[in-house]
Amino acid sequence: MDRRAFLRKPAAVLVAPVAAKPTPAPSAAAPLATDPPETVSRYANTKLPTFSRTSAGLSPYTGPWTRVQAAHLLRRCLFGPSKSAIAAAAGASLSQVLNALFTVPAAPAPPVNVSATDTSVPIGQTWTTQPFDQTFESARRSSLRAWWLGQVLQGSTLTEKMWVFWHNHFVIEFSDINDARYGYQYVALLRQHAMGNIKQLAKDVTVAPAMLRYLNGNQSTATAPNENYGRELLELFTVGKGPQIGPGNYTNYTEADVQAAAKCLTGWRDNATTISGYFTASRHDTSTKTFSSAFQNRTLPNTGDQEYKALVDLVFDQAETARFLVRKLYRWLVYYVIDADAEQNVILPLAQQLQQNGYNVAPVLRTLLSSEHFFDAVNVGCYIKGPLDFTLGLCRQLEIAMPPAASPAVQYGIWDYLNSITNLQQQVLGDPPSVAGWPAYYQTPQFNELWINAVTLPRRSQFTDLMVSTNGTTRNGFRLVVDPVTWVESLPGSVASEPNLLIQAFVEVLMPFPLTASQLAFLNDTLLPGLPDFEWTTEWLDYVANPTNTAKKNAVATKLRALLRTMLSQAEYHLS
Template sequence: MGCQGGGVDELAAVAHVLRRTTFGPFPGVAEGLVGRGAAGAVEWALGAKALRPVTPEFDEDVEAGANGPVARWLGLMRDPGAGVHEKLVWFWHGHFTSSHDKVETWELMWRQHVVLRRHAMGNFRELAHAVTVDGAMLQWLDGAGSVAAAPNENHGRELMELFTIGRGSYSQQDVRAAATAMAGWTVEDGEVGFVREDGNGQAVQLLGRGVVNVHDVVDVLCDRPECARFVAAKLHYYLVGLPASEQRVDELAAVFTQARWEIRPLVEAILRDGSFATAVRTRARYPVEWVTAAFAVCGIDDPELAFGTMTALGQSPFYPPNVAGWPGARWLDPGAAVARAMLAVDAPVIREIAAAKDPGAAVFARAGIYDPTPATETAARDMAFALRRDAEQAATGLLALVLTAPEFTLA
């Protein structure tokens, strides 16, 4: 069951890059990059243009309508031309979290999505400023309606603990100061406003510096060395799949600081390092990654079904479970294997696979698996032989096997 087109090692290396920098690899994309190698695939992913979504229809009674926010986003995730930018939109959604479970309208959630999309590969400081006074975030973290005389501390605490400098880098007094300076914002009828009388009028001390308003707070936090380290370490794990060593965090934090909080140089430093190339299948694919890739392999185009499948596996776009985002779970519950395999039943691509000269090779290629383990390759060969009298049944079995194989469920 050999690979089709291009050297096995090159295709496997390119597929690794695409698993980490896109929601694929989608059928045919790795083959289209043959000759560029892994380094060229990185450059392709970095150079891919940011995709622009069409404004969705907002229906509060429908979570995943054909033209709603979820469908619009999933459509961009599965676009073969999507590169690192699209992957970073998802990363920031799990970092600067807000959920429609609490946020009043889809319009507010979509506006925040546009903010994350605008700054996904831009400047972290600008992103932090924009999202901190975003309407969805103000509602999600109880910043809306907070008054300086008796501020709600939730927004300020999470801004420090989860978004910028991390736990243990501040005191309760700092939380109180941040909350006081961040007060005065409102969200009424979907519009963000500021009530001067409810805001702060004099400097308070935050981490040894005076702050008066929310933007002072964001600047103080971004200036802290802990911020560069916190963001660099989290982004490294997302892209590499392994925790960075203290030395590596120091190196990446230095890149980030010297770039004045520009995100792209940090991403480039991570992707071009040798540690990225060798960290193959070091973490589970997140449900949103697995579903998007699996639907492409199966030839399924159904955003509502995709959303339902992601949700069943533990992730729902626009619905993170809490302010910390999705937990660092393994995502590989054995009980979900049957549900994953069921996608193969009546998949639109079955006839194409069945008609292939080598159905096993065709399935592996569609799934972007160019380096199957001997165990997986043997299982596929045995299945193809056992079901050889019914080509479509054999194709279905091969597809189900590949969708649940470690080579596909790991990133």
């Protein structure tokens, strides 16, 4: 495939189809033949705003700490917080909540085989140490994707959000490398460093077998240096382009720098038996590599299998590398618009902190997430959810029951189904559409608006409607469905029985900010169309007094499902 097709998007992108990577999905979730053509809305941004959004900087936040602020922090750090998580956070201090979010959990056990097709290992045992076999590749890749989504779905720390961030940054595509074992090693590497040192992650990724295969580093020799990885290392992974100063030359690197970087990286290959990168000295360019004034005209002598580390160190010595990385972190966790004030008050000081502490990312993230800027009202509910946020968030916010780990085939089947849902919304875990990642995180000026289009918006609604329907969906004998009665039963009795307090409880979990009085009145009328408030109180208390009475349970469940269907279709629910 052409991994750099993203570079040639025409200026007419506002009226042209948005590229979407076609990915097979289970037939039950396959796109309909009646899907409308995918185009960017004529109402989408044509340019970014130039006015200042906020002058708030990185001073520690000292304002109110309520469920609103707690939920905002958790929404940005997790793939959807539950009501109990929001309540616990609101009852703790900001520092205590951050301590919990920044606790790195133990590495999960590797993915297991759940397919009768893969006969290399029994069901429930890992395939990650087995020899490659093309016959089993599809089943193993599905297992890997399902496992990864399952770990993200179950996670309760910032690690999971950063795990996906690094996948969108140091991109590979499972379908291109065609070895799920390589994919698993890559995924495990990203998780290992998700909250750690970016420079070390860059070094490890450079010689990871998945990356060597994906960007053709395994083909790079002294006589024919392959420039793919060297180019992406500079343009997409570290220092970025900066303004163009000539054909192929940019402020932050030149075409000659790409060529020099490529020479530094020659000699590396991947071993499919040991699942590792290895170095062959006879294939390595032994000359001294000279870089441009963008890198202070520095030179790197031949150091064999250690030379790639020297190259990474050289690139990370540049102040612009820290700024480039911080901008991507900001767009992932805060907002996609970086105006002059945000650049001056947030990006530059965070970049300086990142560089000064040797590219350890956790202290920088903590400074950002505890700042006045992060909690400024303009940064609350301004972010359009991506498909993973939207889909997994619904499962977590409405506490949809999941299969037990004791039934791996059933568990993976549900995770695979959720993957099919995010795929239809154009976010395929393990297969971003290009080496640049998902366009919503880099394509200016639309950015996150790209998640909402004529194809994906109906898909979102179909999923939420299905989950709040009476039957939901069944996979491998397990029913995936929202149980609104159980959700409400976990509320204090005084809240569950009072319709306006009940609606407010749903709002605090599902919406990124308080709704208006007219919106709340509309939701009240949805719950109780044309009826006085006491009707809900009477019906709910009747049910509580007779919980085994099917008719009474169905009466309250029907009203709650109508309420949720309406709330999940509101524009605010698509925001974080």
